[in-house]
Amino acid sequence: MKKHILFLISMLYVAVQAQDNTHPLYKDARQAAWVDSVYNSMSMDQKIGQLFMMAAYSNKGASHKEELKRLIQEEEIGGMIFMQDDAQVQVEMINEFQSLSKVPLLIGMDAEWDLSMRLKNTNKFPWAMTTAALAENDLITQMGTKVSDHLKRVGAHFNFAPVVDVNVNPKNPIIGNRAFGADPVNVSEKGFAYMNGMQKNGILASAKHFPGHGDTDKDSHKTLPLIGHDRQRLDSIELYPYRYLIDRGLTSIMVAHLNVPSLEPNANLPSSLSKKIVTELLKEKLGFKGLIITDALNMSGVTNSYPNGLTDYMAFEAGNDILLFSQAVKVGKEKIRAGIESGDIPESRLEESVKKILMSKYFVGLNKFKPIPTKNLMADLNDAESKALTQKIFEKSATLLKNEKSILPIVDIKGKKFAWLGLEEGDKEDYYQYLRKYVEVDKIDLNKGFTVNDLDKYDYVFISVHKSNETPYKSYVISQNSRDLIRRIGMKSKVILSVFGSPYALLNLDDHTSNATIVAYQNHEDAMKAVPQLIFGAIPFKGKLPVTINKDYHYGSCLETETTQRLGYSAPENVGMSSAKLDRIDEIANWAMQIQATPGMQIIVAKNGKVVYDKSFGYFTYDKKKKVEWDDLYDVASITKVVGALPLIMDQVDQKKFNLDEPLRNLIPRAIFSDKSNVTPREILAHQAGFYPWIPFYKETLDSVNYTPLPTYYSSTPKAGYEIPVANNMFMLNSYKDSMMNKIFLKESVPKRYRYSDLGYYLFKDYLERSKYQPLDIQVKNQFYAPLGMSFTTYNPLNEFPKDKIVPTENDQIFRKQLIHGYVHDQGAAMMGGVAGHAGIFSNANDLAKMMQMFLNDGLYGGKRYFSKEVIREFTKYQYRAQSNRRGLGFDKQFGNKGPACPCVSSSSFGHSGFTGTLAWADPDKDLVYIFLSNRVYPSAENRKLIQHDIREKIHQRIYDAIN
Structure with missing residues (x-):
């Protein structure tokens, strides 16, 4: 028996040894x-x-x-x-x-x-x-x-x-x-x-x-x-x-x-x-x-x-x-x-x-x-890694075939006008929305009165051809009507043509009338997300044409571009984060709405320069009539400090026109007669100047008995001397702004120590407007918002946006006796005509992420340098940490559990929060941006549930938990 077993073993060994391990179907010796x-x-x-x-x-x-x-x-x-x-x-x-x-x-x-x-x-x-x-x-x-x-x-x-x-x-x-x-x-x-x-x-x-x-x-x-x-x-x-x-x-x-x-x-x-x-x-x-x-x-x-x-x-x-x-x-x-x-x-x-x-x-x-x-x-068949890989493939395959005068990537967007026209039968909306995340783009509908001649006023016309993505067998042919339209527009305008379909679509297309031609291969949502990023330089063109179309567009044709360090949009797994863990933010957001901490919110997370979480939750108000969308505007409250007055100050410091350590009297002469004469901008920006926190300027403009606005100070219609809009049908006496400034100088300061105050930003506004002979809102828009592509960021949003795109704040029964909708929530900023250094900005999460990313990039964004690295580092570092002050210059920072962010952030991180329920935060150590916008003050500012339950901080923690 033993001999028989040994024989079988030896025969098995021979069979194994004889097996061809180079055979393509070979697995192992057994x-x-x-x-x-x-x-x-x-x-x-x-x-x-x-x-x-x-x-x-x-x-x-x-x-x-x-x-x-x-x-x-x-x-x-x-x-x-x-x-x-x-x-x-x-x-x-x-x-x-x-x-x-x-x-x-x-x-x-x-x-x-x-x-x-x-x-x-x-x-x-x-x-x-x-x-x-x-x-x-x-x-x-x-x-x-x-x-x-x-x-x-x-x-x-x-x-x-x-x-x-x-x-x-x-x-x-x-x-x-x-x-x-x-x-x-x-x-x-x-x-x-x-x-x-x-x-x-x-x-x-x-x-x-x-x-x-x-x-x-x-x-x-x-x-x-x-x-x-x-x-x-x-x-x-x-x-x-x-x-x-x-x-x-x-x-x-x-x-x-x-x-x-x-x-x-x-x-x-x-x-x-x-x-x-x-x-x-x-x-x-x-x-x-x-x-x-x-x-x-x-x-x-x-x-x-x-x-x-x-x-x-x-x-x-x-x-x-x-x-x-x-x-x-x-x-x-x-x-x-x-x-x-x-x-x-x-x-x-x-x-x-x-x-x-x-x-x-x-x-x-x-x-x-x-x-x-x-x-x-x-869930296993729809895993996050596969979705991330799909997005990466579309980003890297899109092919630039024509780029006259290096029109792409578009770097200079300030003052430029953009239009978009989508053609053919495929879905198109994703492309339009992602273009809008970079610049303001008018949608052209030729069925609603627009003509080709109307496109003369635009600097760039984006034309996109969308073929069916249902199956790979669908026709790639672009209709004659579409071809004629592309040719006619190209003869009059600067055209950037994107084909979301087979490269063979170019066979019957006269391409001589476009300034740039892009093949994106499929009308897929990830392709429509990728192409705007490529156009504006968030990612580079790398794709190569896999077929030959004609003598100009042959196999291997490709034009590569460089990046401009603009924000991109990608999947979490592509930047080392977990989609599943990031999605747990939804639980907190939904719970916050359930307990009525806020009726709605926008949340953005960007890692390594890529937005990886971008969601809007809930409604404008608790009646749930208007859903929050990504392009709706929130009153960002004190975030205004770091995206309004502060960038202008930083620029002046960069240009050696502003000394952080000179006495205030050198900047604002009337300060010489006050106890604020010797304080420095550094102390003011770090809230170390001993300024009183705030002054309720509005109180003395109200009747002392029934607290209604006094006609001495307000008119229900604009008229001579009463031209400052404070709220709907409420215009303030023009001269009262000067009284407000006097009150700031007369308000007694306390010994210098850390004490958060808005008052210094009234003074900075005064300085900035006098130094450039231009209103603060015009300065910051021209110098930052326009070139950054922050087309949804503004003071006094009703001048530019329809009311149904602006989220309301408080139903103010103390001062203005109305729902504050489209006007700044902060009373002092409202009395400044909606434009102040400390409050007044309305924006959306996507726009704020751009500016925070620019800070994170050490002052570089969209191919343009806004600040030197040295200025960014100076303003974002602790200033008086030894005196138990957690602040930077203008920027808030975190001291363990003290601060508006999660204790999980690094010591190099910085940002700011806002009274209306907002937060903008950046962490250089993790290359991370977090934007949270809400209107927690609706219908009453007494609603502190968002703060009491640490909603913003808990979401912040989830973000860090999602980093692999």
Whole structure:
């Protein structure tokens, strides 16, 4: 007995040693023993059954399912291709079918751009034509790895991808966007990257459609396409990718139904049924040892000439290992058995195919099959990493083909006017909204009275062409009307043309009338998010044209650009953060609204110069009539200090026009007669000057009995002497502003110590306006908001925006006796006409993030330097920390638990909060910006729930928790 065991062990060792570990289907040293064991246990009928891979659908009901079970139990088929449409049902079916099969089933799928090709509500990666434009292939390898994760998650082992057809024919109706373009080298390299990502992760890759379906205008699903090239041409173009991938370990090849006279002279014999093509060319001349599978045997390219069952026999005889989508399994099996028994097909031919199939099953782990769990299935199939990868692919594939006078990226936006016109049938709104995140853009609707002549007033006209993204087979042709319109506009205006569709759309487009031309490949939301970033320089153009259009736009055409350090928009995973953890911010935001801490809010998080969380919550008011949107304006209260007066002061310090340590009397002469004569701007900005916190200027303008505004100070209509708007139908006496300034100087100061005060910013406003003979609001808009692209930031927003885009604040029953809507909430700022150094700015989270990012960039943004690094560092550092003062210059900072931010922030971080329920914060150590805007003072400023429950701080903590 012992000798017998030793003999078996030695024989196993010999079998293992004899196994070819260079075989593309080789897995490990135990594979051969398992394959032989299973093969030797099967009958002839079972072996033939292994050749068949049948179509399975998760949406065809009970009768279909019963037929599949019959094929498993009676015909003992070797595998299934799942076609559509529900992942949960598919997993349940596979688990059941695997339990019924004596030999584990090999499950295949068409997942060229991930499972969404077949399963609804699953991740969708970009099409091959899009990824073909990538300058580097690493992202495609990552995509292959993620696709293999998803395939395994639904119980599949075999992806009928990559498509390595070289699509040199723009009229190809079935390949097109599914191909990696028109260059055989690029197709090969991209195909290998995708293959490599899958195979290294244990999924079989099957290159298709051999010997090459790229140069035809016919669809093999409907007919037998002709590939009429000679052998030399086929070797250099069509066959090139197959040789490349075979040399690099490709596991499988799918053979197409094509008429290729130079390879198979019988015009009625499709390539899939040709021994000359499958055996003599693919197996013998190209030396392919992996699995060979037919294209679906229900396609007209094969069924038009041969009856069901016979096609199975002919395909097997030609050299194919797997017969896909057989239309007559029983008949096909009988014919193959008869061929073997008659000697027409040697039994060794069956052994070769079945052992390759069994090797494949071992390769994907079917020697140890375990049922697939369904828990968290859909979440796993729509993972954040895949979404982030998709976005990155669209960012890096978009291709700049024309850039007259280096018009892109657009750097100088101050004073420029922009318009947008979207054409064709695809969704367009995302593109328009992301353009608006950079600049103010007018939407052109030619159906509402606009004409081409009306575009003369614009400096730039963005024209975007949006083709359907529903399937890769949709027409790419741009309509004649759209082409004429592009030409007419281009003759009059500076046009930046973006094509969200196939690059072949340029074939019938006169491109001479655009100043810049961009191909974004698909009308996908991530492409529409990427192109505005590319236009304005948040990210650089790197994509390369994967096909040839004409002499100007040929394969490899690309114009690269540099970045301008503007904010971009990306997925958290692309900057080292977790989407799932960031999404936990939603819980706090929703809870804050539930307890009525605020009716709504905007929240932005930017990391590494990329906005990775950008959400609006709730409503303007608790009656829930108007939802908060990203472009709505909030009264930011004291954030005004750091985005209003402070940047102007910083600029003067940078230019050596303002000395932080000179006495105030040198800046404001009337200070000489007050106890504020010797305080310095540094002390004022750090709240170390001993100023009184605030003065209720409005009180003496009210009747002392019923607290109504006195007619001495206010008029319900603007008139001579009463022209300062304080609220709706409320205009203040002009001269009272001077009285307010006098009150500041007369208000007795306390000994110098840390004491937060608004009063110094009234003085800075006075200084800044006198020094430049220009109102504060005009100065800051011209110098900062306009060039930064802060088109939603302003004082007195009703002068520029409709009321329904401005979030209301308090229902003021103390002073103005009305809901404050469109007017500044702060009483003192209102009495200054809405323009003050300490309050008055209205903005949205996106705009504030731009300025905070500029501070974070050490004064650089959008290709322009606003401040020196030294000034930024000076203003954002602690000033009087030894005196227990946490402040910088103008900027607030955090001292452990003291401050408006989370204790989790670094000591280098800085920002400011606002009374209305706002916060703007930047952390250089983490390259992080956090903006929180709310109107917690609605309907009453007495509502302190936002503060009492540390809502802003808790959200801040969640942000830091999300950093990987």
